[in-house]
Amino acid sequence: MKKLLNTLYVMTSGSYLSRQGETVVVRQDDEIKLQLPIHTLSAIMCFGQVSASAPLLGFCAARKVTVSFFSMSGRFMARMVGPVSGNVLLRKAQYRRADDQAFTADIARSFILAKIANCRTVLLRASRERIGDTVLAGAADDLKTHLLNLSEPIALDRIRGKEGDAARTYFSVFDRLITSQKEAFVFHERSRRPPLDNINALLSFVYTLLAHDVASALEGVGLDPAVGFLHRDRPGRPGLALDIMEELRPFTADRLVLSLINLRQIKAEGFEKTASGAVQMNDATRKIVLTEYQKKKQEEIRHPFLNEKVVVGLLPHIQAMLLARYLRGDLDGYPAFIFR
Amino acid sequence: MFTEDDLLPISALQHLAFCERQAALIHLEGEWQENKLTVEGHGLHDKVHEDDAEVRNGVRLVRGLRVRSLEFGLVGAIDMLELTPVDSAEAGGVALPGLRGRFLPYIVEYKRGRPKLDHCDEIQLCAQALCLEEMLGASIAESAFFYGTPRRRHAVTLDMDLRAETGRLAVRLREIIDSGQTPPPEYAPRCQNCSLIDLCLPQAPRQEGSVSRYLKRTINEVTSEETA
Ligand code: SF4
Numbered sequence: 001m002k003k004l005l006n007t008l009y010v011m012t013s014g015s016y017l018s019r020q021g022e023t024v025v026v027r028q029d030d031e032i033k034l035q036l037p038i039h040t041l042s043a044i045m046c047f048g049q050v051s052a053s054a055p056l057l058g059f060c061a062a063r064k065v066t067v068s069f070f071s072m073s074g075r076f077m078a079r080m081v082g083p084v085s086g087n088v089l090l091r092k093a094q095y096r097r098a099d100d101q102a103f104t105a106d107i108a109r110s111f112i113l114a115k116i117a118n119c120r121t122v123l124l125r126a127s128r129e130r131i132g133d134t135v136l137a138g139a140a141d142d143l144k145t146h147l148l149n150l151s152e153p154i155a156l157d158r159i160r161g162k163e164g165d166a167a168r169t170y171f172s173v174f175d176r177l178i179t180s181q182k183e184a185f186v187f188h189e190r191s192r193r194p195p196l197d198n199i200n201a202l203l204s205f206v207y208t209l210l211a212h213d214v215a216s217a218l219e220g221v222g223l224d225p226a227v228g229f230l231h232r233d234r235p236g237r238p239g240l241a242l243d244i245m246e247e248l249r250p251f252t253a254d255r256l257v258l259s260l261i262n263l264r265q266i267k268a269e270g271f272e273k274t275a276s277g278a279v280q281m282n283d284a285t286r287k288i289v290l291t292e293y294q295k296k297k298q299e300e301i302r303h304p305f306l307n308e309k310v311v312v313g314l315l316p317h318i319q320a321m322l323l324a325r326y327l328r329g330d331l332d333g334y335p336a337f338i339f340r
Numbered sequence: 341m342f343t344e345d346d347l348l349p350i351s352a353l354q355h356l357a358f359c360e361r362q363a364a365l366i367h368l369e370g371e372w373q374e375n376k377l378t379v380e381g382h383g384l385h386d387k388v389h390e391d392d393a394e395v396r397n398g399v400r401l402v403r404g405l406r407v408r409s410l411e412f413g414l415v416g417a418i419d420m421l422e423l424t425p426v427d428s429a430e431a432g433g434v435a436l437p438g439l440r441g442r443f444l445p446y447i448v449e450y451k452r453g454r455p456k457l458d459h460c461d462e463i464q465l466c467a468q469a470l471c472l473e474e475m476l477g478a479s480i481a482e483s484a485f486f487y488g489t490p491r492r493r494h495a496v497t498l499d500m501d502l503r504a505e506t507g508r509l510a511v512r513l514r515e516i517i518d519s520g521q522t523p524p525p526e527y528a529p530r531c532q533n534c535s536l537i538d539l540c541l542p543q544a545p546r547q548e549g550s551v552s553r554y555l556k557r558t559i560n561e562v563t564s565e566e567t568a
Pocket of ligand 1: 358359360361362363365525526527528530531532534535536537540541542
């Protein structure tokens with residue numbers, strides 16, 4: 001399997017990135033803070049006031065290292081990639097199939113089956129420690145019903161409907177998965193624009209990180225992250241990246257957020273409510289989240305379809321690969337990631 | 341006879357001799373995964389192509405020559421061509437554009453690392469020779485690889501068998517490109533040396549129905565897990 005390379009996160013305002021030979025140099029106040037060989041990196045993510053020289057950007061493009069810029073709060077602003085991967089045949093297959101109703105419904109059903117199954121597993125794992133929590137058990141049973149409803153091909157809008165129902169069920173009990181620091185971390189419902197409580201702020205930030213990894217992985221295998229199957233085309237929205245995220249979210253993002261809170265790795269002090277009610281994390285908290293996210297990427301699991309040991313960080317790449325192989329006709333379906 | 345627009349890269353023959361799927365992934369689907377080996381390889385070639393001509397011990401060295409064959413439909417480049425002056429056409433000498441006299445052409449292709457010549461390399465060398473023969477009206481009996489460590493030359497005789505094999509691969513390459521179909525993978529020991537292994541996924545289950553079986557089975561397993 002491909003090696004998992006590092007992502008360089010640049011969080012300090014005023015940082016300046018440039019190239020020196022085969023290395024990436026990070027300067028702050030004209031002082032070199034960090035110098036890394038390019039071949040150890042797969043991506044550079046810049047948060048807030050960070051700038052980069054044109055030669056560095058060109059260098060990164062040539063070496064297939066994506067450079068992305070985010071606002072301080074983690075809102076995606078821009079991603080710099082090199083020339084479009086030469087694979088026109090694959091992109092044409094993707095576009096053709098995105099317009100094919102039956103095909104689209106088939107892929108979308110895979111995404112959602114996996115998402116609901118994974119949500120259910122998250123609930124079940126948590127309910128093990130809370131024997132007798134009938135609410136959790138009830139939600140898990142509801143999700144099972146949704147899964148069984150999806151066992152035969154159905155129309156795309158009905159898949160979307162099931163997806164919405166399942167998400168509501170899942171998030172309606174999400175608060176019960178928080179087992180420590182209950183006062184500071186209360187969850188009512190998902191709020192994104194902007195996040196209105198600490199948990200939503202955390203979820204949004206981790207989803208941003210995951211979305212970035214998925215979009216890069218799709219671009220890396222030559223797929224267009226903007227043209228999705230479940231998420232229809234809307235300018236500026238990475239539809240396909242959101243599609244693949246559905247199945248990866250519970251396992252990679254939600255469980256991370258839960259363990260950050262439950263293991264007290266982050267604290268209430270790391271969050272701040274602004275005048276509008278929107279919640280922001282401070283730099284220190286963001287750093288902890290990034291570190292733990294990176295750690296999680298190193299964890300090894302057995303891929304359920306490939307039956308091979310892989311690290312979590314490669315899941316976006318592997319799923320992008322499997323999707324590409326399906327679009328090319330190498331596989332008879334899209335084997336979404338379902339964890340056990 | 342092919343036209344210039346139809347020419348396929350010589351390197352594709354090498355990939356084809358290694359694995360048909362690899363050749364299709366690279367030359368049909370435009371996949372190219374740089375691994376360490378290929379990156380180092382580029383570095384070496386950059387140097388080889390740097391200056392274009394010099395004379396050493398009376399032998400003229402020409403670097404980075406672009407060659408093609410309309411008969412075989414191939415195009416590529418030669419790292420270095422050695423031109424030894426000879427007296428007559430009888431000795432196999434050919435006249436060259438811009439040079440006086442006649443010369444014996446000898447192709448030298450640079451290889452990184454240790455001598456480990458495989459069939460794919462010989463095919464590449466032969467294809468280069470076929471192109472050069474067509475362009476110069478020459479006939480080339482032998483060519484060589486030059487290895488970095490240790491610095492050593494290894495000669496390859498361009499016999500009938502090798503030529504026939506190279507020609508056959510050129511035909512097969514065109515069939516694959518024209519068909520637009522990437523052949524399915526076949527997991528083999530060579531896959532471990534293939535830079536495209538994680539694009540190709542040669543070990544992924546691939547029988548008809550394998551994905552729907554996988555989805556059914558995993559969903560069953562997950563849903564049979566009971567609530568505590
Ligand atoms: S991994 Fe194996 S089957 Fe796939 S392209 Fe490489 S050599 Fe061919």
